[in-house]
Amino acid sequence: MTEPLSLRDEPAPTGLVVVRLGARTMEDKLLLRSVEQCHDRWGIWGFSVFEVPDGDYEQLARMRPIVAERRQLLVAEATALVDGGFPLLPTLDAPHWTVVLADATSAQFDRVRSHFEGPIANPSYRARND
Amino acid sequence: MDSDRYDLWYDATTVGADLVVETWISHSPRLADETFDPQPGDWVTVGDDEEPSIRGRITRRDRNKVWVQLELGLVATDAASQAVGHH
Numbered sequence: 499m500t501e502p503l504s505l506r507d508e509p510a511p512t513g514l515v516v517v518r519l520g521a522r523t524m525e526d527k528l529l530l531r532s533v534e535q536c537h538d539r540w541g542i543w544g545f546s547v548f549e550v551p552d553g554d555y556e557q558l559a560r561m562r563p564i565v566a567e568r569r570q571l572l573v574a575e576a577t578a579l580v581d582g583g584f585p586l587l588p589t590l591d592a593p594h595w596t597v598v599l600a601d602a603t604s605a606q607f608d609r610v611r612s613h614f615e616g617p618i619a620n621p622s623y624r625a626r627n628d
Numbered sequence: 629m630d631s632d633r634y635d636l637w638y639d640a641t642t643v644g645a646d647l648v649v650e651t652w653i654s655h656s657p658r659l660a661d662e663t664f665d666p667q668p669g670d671w672v673t674v675g676d677d678e679e680p681s682i683r684g685r686i687t688r689r690d691r692n693k694v695w696v697q698l699e700l701g702l703v704a705t706d707a708a709s710q711a712v713g714h715h
Contacts, residue, residue: 519640520641521678523676531639535652546639546641547641562644564698567640567682590644591644
């Protein structure tokens with residue numbers, strides 16, 4: 499049973515940059531898992547991204563501590579995603595957004611992947627000494 | 629990262645501010661392990677085939693779905709042997 503999809507009253511800010519954590523996270527097999535979980539939850543095909551607030555990766559890491567654990571990120575501009583036919587929905591708590599796909603196919607995954615750059619080194623990565 | 633060194637796969641971009649993440653047994657390397665029956669309060673390891681796996685505690689389970697609160701101070705090096713059902 500799906501959950502109601504509640505959206506924040508928050509339009510995408512100009513110049514919004516979003517990230518996926520990891521370098522392999524948009525490979526077909528892994529992306530399919532994420533898209534299936536989104537569909538199960540809300541009844542839409544999509545996957546999670548985090549907004550980089552004002553381009554500040556340290557602030558993002560403060561808002562989502564898991565970010566500092568990741569060495570690499572994939573990055574996209576929100577306008578490119580939307581212009582490419584992939585709406586962005588302000589889901590859950592900021593800085594979480596959902597990129598919406600028409601369906602869960604390799605063709606869709608290829609198209610949406612083309613809007614992401616990287617992997618880049620995560621500016622807020624906190625190396626562990628252990 | 630060797631996927632059989634963790635219990636449950638997770639999407640790092642879905643981890644909340646409270647460090648809780650939803651995982652699915654059906655998406656995880658222990659899908660075929662009939663002894664794997666994680667319950668709230670159990671410690672497990674989660675991984676994503678990229679970064680070192682992380683220990684976490686199960687906060688909730690609904691059949692196939694398992695919610696895990698990650699312990700970011702505890703990278704799960706060799707923790708698989710301490711996790712649910714590992715021998």
